[in-house]
Amino acid sequence: MTASEAPAVSVTGTRLPSTPPLALLLDVDGPIASPVTRDVKPDIIGDLVALAAAGIPVIFNTGRSDAFIREQVMEPMLAAGIPDGTVIHAVCEKGAVWFSYTAAGPGPVYVDRELAVPAAYGDDIRRLVAEDYSAHMFFDETKRAMVSVEQHIEVASADYLAEQKLFDADAMELMARHGLGVVRLGHHAPDSDDDVDYRVDPTIISTDIESVRLGKDLGASRAVELLAAQGITPEAWRTVGDSRTDYAMADWLHHNDHPVKHVDVRPADGVPEKPYDILTARDLGLSDSVIHDDAGGAFLRSWREALGA
Numbered sequence: 001m002t003a004s005e006a007p008a009v010s011v012t013g014t015r016l017p018s019t020p021p022l023a024l025l026l027d028v029d030g031p032i033a034s035p036v037t038r039d040v041k042p043d044i045i046g047d048l049v050a051l052a053a054a055g056i057p058v059i060f061n062t063g064r065s066d067a068f069i070r071e072q073v074m075e076p077m078l079a080a081g082i083p084d085g086t087v088i089h090a091v092c093e094k095g096a097v098w099f100s101y102t103a104a105g106p107g108p109v110y111v112d113r114e115l116a117v118p119a120a121y122g123d124d125i126r127r128l129v130a131e132d133y134s135a136h137m138f139f140d141e142t143k144r145a146m147v148s149v150e151q152h153i154e155v156a157s158a159d160y161l162a163e164q165k166l167f168d169a170d171a172m173e174l175m176a177r178h179g180l181g182v183v184r185l186g187h188h189a190p191d192s193d194d195d196v197d198y199r200v201d202p203t204i205i206s207t208d209i210e211s212v213r214l215g216k217d218l219g220a221s222r223a224v225e226l227l228a229a230q231g232i233t234p235e236a237w238r239t240v241g242d243s244r245t246d247y248a249m250a251d252w253l254h255h256n257d258h259p260v261k262h263v264d265v266r267p268a269d270g271v272p273e274k275p276y277d278i279l280t281a282r283d284l285g286l287s288d289s290v291i292h293d294d295a296g297g298a299f300l301r302s303w304r305e306a307l308g309a
């Protein structure tokens with residue numbers, strides 16, 4: 001047996017293939033969790049468990065907190081039954097936080113403190129939301145490095161998006177008051193040394209305020225490191241997302257010579273020109289109206305079938 005054929009030993013002592021044919025790097029909101037209900041359909045949980053049990057690395061790469069992943073993804077997967085020796089990794093808060101879980105539950109949560117928004121600023125945002133914005137949005141108390149303010153599910157999207165613009169402007173102004181350089185979309189407000197350290201990133205259901213060093217590319221690099229620590233080098237990667245920023249996963253992998261194809265489950269924004277293959281629901285013979293977790297679920301099912309998992 002050559003070295004590359006030798007099975008790696010996982011952190012739990014069970015043997016895993018060291019070169020699985022595929023590894024999955026998954027954005028959560030959109031392709032896995034419904035952006036409407038924000039939970040995960042049982043079929044998707046079942047397919048994630050089956051793929052992981054077949055030795056396909058399943059790694060989440062999300063802006064969500066570790067608490068959200070535990071509740072919406074880990075607990076349903078545990079309830080569905082993860083076999084002993086299977087390790088699932090979750091890179092949370094766009095790379096600032098990560099943890100792994102097995103049938104025994106979650107391991108320790110790691111936080112890169114250098115990437116955290118100053119606590120005093122977070123406190124001011126919490127107060128701002130409570131005083132002026134609590135009818136439309138709430139402060140996410142589960143974040144450890146980012147500051148996130150999210151739409152109440154019962155508020156209409158158009159109402160939220162209008163209010164979000166006002167909130168984002170206030171959040172930018174607070175950054176200046178704290179002497180922190182910040183950027184939002186094309187708007188650039190540097191601090192006195194002309195450094196931009198933080199960004200305000202509005203999504204369709206939240207505003208994230210975060211270090212500019214966070215991103216889905218950082219999450220991808222952590223994913224490769226987490227597998228390398230287990231002795232796992234996938235033959236190919238599939239990244240899945242619903243936003244333009246999710247392409248950064250595939251960009252990073254491709255740039256670092258890991259074969260990758262990216263699945264876009266909400267291609268209505270337009271599919272950019274990239275040096276790697278991009279897949280949409282159409283590639284599965286589905287209509288363009290199949291998006292979000294319906295498209296994400298269809299791809300998981302297609303990989304499960306192709307791998308006989």
Ligand SMILES: [Mg+2]
Binds near residue numbers: 027030031241
């Ligand atoms: Mg998403």
